[in-house]
Amino acid sequence: MTRIPYWNISYGILIDLFALVAVIVFARGAYGHWLRIRQGKVRVRKAVDLPGKIGPVFVYALVTKGILGAKLYKKIFTGVAHGFLFWGMLVLGVGTTLVVLNVLFGLPVFQGGFNRWFMSFFLDLAGFAALIGLLFFLIRRWLPPERLVTPKARIGFSVQIGILMAVIITGFLVEGIRIAATGPDPYAFVGNFMAAWLPGSALAAHRILWWGHGLLCMLFIAYIPYSPMMHILLVPTNTALADPMPGSKMGVMDFSSFDDEDAEEMPTLGCTRLVDFTRKRLLDYASCLWCGRCHEVCPAASTEKPLSPKGVMVTLAERLTNGQVEDENLIDDITEEALFACTTCTACMEACPACINQPKTILKFRQNLVMEQSRIPELMGKAMTSLEQRAHPFFGTGSGPKEWCKDLDVPIFAKGETEYLLWIGCSVTYEERAQKIARAMVRILDRAGVSYGILEESRCTGDPAKQMGNEFMFSELAQTNIEEFDDLGVEKIITLCPHCYNSFTRHYPPMGGNYTVIPHAVFIDQLIAGGKIVPRSGGQSIVYHDPCYLGRRNRIFDAPRNVIGRLGRLVEMPRHGAESFCCGGGGGNYWAEEVGTRINQVRSKEALDTGAERIATACPFCLLMITDGTKKFTEEPKAFDIAELVAEGLE
Ligand code: SF4
Ligand code: SF4
Numbered sequence: 308m309t310r311i312p313y314w315n316i317s318y319g320i321l322i323d324l325f326a327l328v329a330v331i332v333f334a335r336g337a338y339g340h341w342l343r344i345r346q347g348k349v350r351v352r353k354a355v356d357l358p359g360k361i362g363p364v365f366v367y368a369l370v371t372k373g374i375l376g377a378k379l380y381k382k383i384f385t386g387v388a389h390g391f392l393f394w395g396m397l398v399l400g401v402g403t404t405l406v407v408l409n410v411l412f413g414l415p416v417f418q419g420g421f422n423r424w425f426m427s428f429f430l431d432l433a434g435f436a437a438l439i440g441l442l443f444f445l446i447r448r449w450l451p452p453e454r455l456v457t458p459k460a461r462i463g464f465s466v467q468i469g470i471l472m473a474v475i476i477t478g479f480l481v482e483g484i485r486i487a488a489t490g491p492d493p494y495a496f497v498g499n500f501m502a503a504w505l506p507g508s509a510l511a512a513h514r515i516l517w518w519g520h521g522l523l524c525m526l527f528i529a530y531i532p533y534s535p536m537m538h539i540l541l542v543p544t545n546t547a548l549a550d551p552m553p554g555s556k557m558g559v560m561d562f563s564s565f566d567d568e569d570a571e572e573m574p575t576l577g578c579t580r581l582v583d584f585t586r587k588r589l590l591d592y593a594s595c596l597w598c599g600r601c602h603e604v605c606p607a608a609s610t611e612k613p614l615s616p617k618g619v620m621v622t623l624a625e626r627l628t629n630g631q632v633e634d635e636n637l638i639d640d641i642t643e644e645a646l647f648a649c650t651t652c653t654a655c656m657e658a659c660p661a662c663i664n665q666p667k668t669i670l671k672f673r674q675n676l677v678m679e680q681s682r683i684p685e686l687m688g689k690a691m692t693s694l695e696q697r698a699h700p701f702f703g704t705g706s707g708p709k710e711w712c713k714d715l716d717v718p719i720f721a722k723g724e725t726e727y728l729l730w731i732g733c734s735v736t737y738e739e740r741a742q743k744i745a746r747a748m749v750r751i752l753d754r755a756g757v758s759y760g761i762l763e764e765s766r767c768t769g770d771p772a773k774q775m776g777n778e779f780m781f782s783e784l785a786q787t788n789i790e791e792f793d794d795l796g797v798e799k800i801i802t803l804c805p806h807c808y809n810s811f812t813r814h815y816p817p818m819g820g821n822y823t824v825i826p827h828a829v830f831i832d833q834l835i836a837g838g839k840i841v842p843r844s845g846g847q848s849i850v851y852h853d854p855c856y857l858g859r860r861n862r863i864f865d866a867p868r869n870v871i872g873r874l875g876r877l878v879e880m881p882r883h884g885a886e887s888f889c890c891g892g893g894g895g896n897y898w899a900e901e902v903g904t905r906i907n908q909v910r911s912k913e914a915l916d917t918g919a920e921r922i923a924t925a926c927p928f929c930l931l932m933i934t935d936g937t938k939k940f941t942e943e944p945k946a947f948d949i950a951e952l953v954a955e956g957l958e
Contacts, residue, residue: 336532
């Protein structure tokens with residue numbers, strides 16, 4: 308039968324007036340969010356970049372991560388429950404709008420197949436799915452996993468969950484009484500079920516429930532911006548505006564503003580108050596769901612360090628909501644120890660369903676601590692002094708710059724003659740264990756007949772300075788390197804360290820350094836694929852540890868695995884690929900006095916527990932950290948760089 312809109316209801320159209328009030332209250336609240344976020348600095352974007360980015364960057368991210376919530380499904384139950392709720396409510400919203408259009412303009416939605424399938428069946432299905440989603444979330448608020456309550460739980464969701472449940476249940480009751488009174492609607496399966504239990508004569512109850520249902524809907528809409536439910540707008544916006552590059556892109560600081568003698572006040576180095584951050588960062592904090600996925604995967608948080616990326620975001624979100632944007636105490640509240648415990652591994656970013664860039668905030672605070680306040684942990688400070696005085700952070704090293712190649716005949720890069728610069732980098736030059744990576748690589752390149760050369764003098768790219776927060780020192784080192792590369796006409800670089808690769812590809816181009824850069828793992832893979840080298844397989848089992856700066860930050864997962872596949876049997880740890888666990892050495896933490904459990908020991912144990920004969924990696928810092936970590940469990944040397952394994956297979 309044809310459904311009669313506003314059946315048994317007098318003046319039902321009045322609900323639209325309430326809807327108008329709800330929308331006004333909603334808009335006022337949403338405007339309050341915008342006012343808070345606009346207190347941040349405007350990010351300077353090149354206007355020419357924008358049009359080309361709209362579809363492939365903003366819209367793509369909005370649809371995939373924002374609306375479809377792709378990252379939410381990494382936790383399958385939460386993802387499905389969220390999908391049920393979101394899509395269910397969306398379909399119900401469309402249905403309600405169609406009813407209003409029918410009443411106002413006679414839109415024929417209660418006829419034929421559309422009525423049967425959409426207005427009856429799909430609306431019931433949507434309500435049912437939303438109810439299941441809501442039940443899941445309600446139970447999780449009562450029995451929360453640890454990440455939801457650590458270091459702080461969010462209140463406010465339960466109220467909105469309760470209102471929504473009441474909206475859906477009253478909706479089904481209204482439908483049930485209507486069907487009981489007017490006759491069955493075969494496609495409205497929930498309504499028919501309810502009608503079997505409800506009296507069709509309960510007309511007064513029907514009217515009360517109808518108005519209750521409508522008013523609760525309006526209450527829900529009006530309350531959204533004043534509750535955590537505002538994430539339904541903030542998260543898709545934040546997602547659309549997130550940098551499409553994987554990992555955290557720090558940008559390069561422009562120091563020219565510090566030379567402006569007419570400026571009324573000196574620019575701040577790094578950030579110390581909320582107003583020092585960009586609007587995008589403030590949007591990050593406002594969008595945080597307090598879900599703790601970042602906390603759960605953070606190597607620092609999971610090894611008793613004082614850092615929780617969720618804790619940092621929550622602190623900033625609360626200050627933002629309270630209007631404390633000029634608050635100078637942020638760093639002291641978060642604590643210096645917490646900020647320097649970050650290994651910049653970006654596991655938090657990878658896990659975050661709201662596409663928040665937690666490491667960037669942490670590094671902005673570090674920049675202020677280091678460059679403006681000269682506050683840095685002692686060992687990191689020593690590394691920084693060494694960088695300043697000797698262009699490498701390995702203070703106290705007993706190894707000279709030529710030590711690693713003393714009995715090798717390694718060519719020096721010759722302008723116009725050499726094709727590739729083999730960039731050795733600081734850790735490989737000065738750390739005895741890592742030196743074997745360069746020696747192995749030289750053997751591989753010689754065997755493959757590659758035209759390569761090294762610099763007369765080995766230096767650091769500046770990555771440790773940047774990650775510790777000394778952007779000024781990074782700029783100086785990078786500028787020196789770029790000038791030398793320009794003098795030598797360097798166009799192609801092979802890196803042995805993913806930190807160098809990351810610097811060359813992300814941070815050197817804005818400073819004028821544009822090169823073709825290839826990580827050694829990728830280059831070796833190409834040499835093998837091209838038949839330039841044919842390493843023999845030892846048949847051994849090898850577990851691969853993904854370096855954060857190669858894998859998660861630059862999406863290089865396959866090449867090292869291809870190489871290992873040629874040498875033996877590839878074994879995976881439970882946490883691998885984009886979900887890999889850090890070795891603990893990034894972000895300057897190679898030079899840290901660790902509190903709590905040592906991250907490198909956790910990772911080494913995970914690798915050893917696979918039972919693989921060897922552990923392979925493709926980063927000198929990972930090699931050093933894991934070599935050290937395995938010593939707690941075995942005396943046998945277990946960790947090797949893939950270049951070492953390949954060179955061994957060439958003998
Ligand atoms: S970057 Fe890594 S160490 Fe730093 S907060 Fe995120 S997960 Fe933790
Ligand atoms: S930063 Fe992201 S992952 Fe961490 S609590 Fe907030 S929304 Fe969740």
